[in-house]
Amino acid sequence: MKVSSKPRSGEFPTLQKAINSLPVINNCRVVISISAGTYREKVEIPATMAYITLQGAGADKTIIEWGDTADRVENGRQLGTFGSATFAVNSPYFIAKDITFKNKAPLPPSGALGKQAVALRISADTAAFISCKFIGAQDTLYDHIGRHYFKKCYIEGSPAQAPSTWAEHGAISPGWSLLTPTWTRLSPLEDGMTGGDKSREMTVFFGQYKCSGPGADFGxxxxxxxxxxxxxxxxxxxxxxxDGHEWLLNS
Incomplete structure (x- = not known):
């Protein structure tokens, strides 16, 4: 299955159309090849469509971008951080390779509310991202639920400053593994993990290992x-x- 910005016969013009063509309940590995180009669309993979692999032409060549923020109103309600994601994964056994996921909303002024702008949200177990980029201004990567593996990835953006959504590069959950990362920080790591409660500093933990890029600076x-x-x-x-030995090697 192929997606192209200049589609020929049998190819899809958008990634969402390619995903929508799959069975509602999908339990076999499907590889979607995405040719070079910038795809300006908001994409969501339903919970029942498992085993999807997206193969880009290179993170600098295949770009998926949109520009929603949490305060945008749709159908009478604000999207919230959860709904602001350019790309949302709700199904297990998802793999992405050589793709940039981008939220192009601009960096908000200090203290602005409702400007969370997620590039990618992953709300499912057992997902892997290889040689991908995640670009945004605020709360770039929303690692919501599940066990996830990131290898040779670049993550750019400011942190989510709340106890339940923390990180140098967005919102992440405990079950993740990140290898050879490069990250760029747009604001300092402050006391969001403790909520301003100094007593929590006795148990809070934030560790960094062999990271590179401006965001890796401890200043x-x-x-x-x-x-x-x-x-x-x-x-x-x-x-x-x-628990990668249970699922990652077979992915």
Whole structure:
């Protein structure tokens, strides 16, 4: 199955149309090849469409972008952070390779409300992202639910500053593994993980290991942010941390 910005016979002009052509309940691996181009669309994969693989032509060549923010009103209601995502994955066993996911909403002024602008939201178990880029201004990567694997990925944006949505590069959950990342920070890592409660600093944890890019700089960070040693990082960088031996190698 192929998606092209200049479709020929049998090819799809948009990724969402290609996804919509699949069976409502999909339980076999489907590979969708996306040719080079910028695809300006908002994409969502339903919960029942599992085992989808997206193969781009390179993260600098295949770009999926949109520009929603949390305060945008649709059908009488604000989208919220959850609904602002350019690309939303709700099904398990999803794989993306060589693609940029982008929310092109501009960086909001300091203190502005409702400007969360998610590039990608993953709300399902067992997903893998290889050689992908995630670009946004605020809350770029919403790692919502499940076990996820990121390898050779670039993540750019500012952190979500709340106890339940934390990270240097967006909102993430405990079950994830990130290898050879490069990240760019648009604002400092402040005290969002503690909610301003100093007593929580006794148990809060934020560790970084062999990261590169401007966002990896420790300047201006909270005191409890730390660089991990190889021994400290070992439990977190093994695929065993996300039970990868059960699903990742077969993906």
């Amino acid at each position: 201006g960070r909270v005191a409890w942010s730390r660089e991990l040693t190889e021994q400290q990082a070992k439990p977190f960088i093994s695929i065993g941390f996300i």
